[in-house]
Amino acid sequence: MARTRKGGGIAARYWLMAIGITLAAAIALVWMGRPPICTCGTIKLWAGAAHSADNSQHLADWYTPSHIVHGFLFYALFWLLWRGGPRGPRFVAAVALEAAWEVAENTRWVIDRYRDATMALGYTGDSVINSVADIGWMALGYLIASRLPWRVTAAIGVGLELLTLYVIRDNLTLNVLMLVWPIDAIRVWQSGA
Incomplete structure (x- = not known):
């Protein structure tokens, strides 16, 4: 059995697997023609204008909370499906699911x-940098959960x-609803009309 840090942390080999999955997703995105960074040529920590060309191009934006919530939900999902199973594989499964979504x-x-x-x-x-950051935000949400x-x-x-x-008239719930069953x-x- 893999050793974990005291307190039930995730063993280093599972972190390495998660990083490998994230790199594979980044390579797939580059192969698909996604720009590595914003075509504006800069990398911002925060892009606060939800309805601008900067959205989904930098490290964090108003959709970052959705990825943190993904982490909460994936933690719950894999806890329910794999209850009593080791923490590391559940974490890797969550990273793989988020990476698959990003692609x-x-x-x-x-x-x-x-x-x-x-x-x-x-x-x-x-x-690509936004997608990689989104995977990281999901991982943070998972660890918080x-x-x-x-x-x-x-x-x-x-x-x-x-x-x-409240801020952008959108969230994970509405995003999924509108993607699956637009109203x-x-x-x-949402358009403010």
Whole structure:
């Protein structure tokens, strides 16, 4: 059995696997033609304008809370599916799931779906650095969920969803809803009309 840090941490070999998965996703995204960094030529820690060309191009933006919530949800999912199983493989599975989403999200089909069905009319996909950062934000959310009581994690998740709903009229819940089953009234509300 792999050794873990005191307190039930994740062994180094699982971190290395997670990093390898993230690098594989980055290579796939470059191969798909995604720009490594923002085509503006800069790397920003925070891109705060949700409806701008900087969105989904830098290290963090108003969709970063959604990726943290992904981590909360993936922790719960893999805890339920693999209850009692070692922490490392569950963490690697969460990273793999997020990496797979980041690659899928940047396919022409999903980009076009976002543009057609959601408020992301000008969305052209993520930069590679943004996708890698999104995987990192999910991992942070996963680790937070692994350390906090579930009620605290749930409260933080609801708080993040409400914050982004208030600030940008979008969040993970609406994003998934509008991607799967678009509702015109929500699209109009999101556009501020």
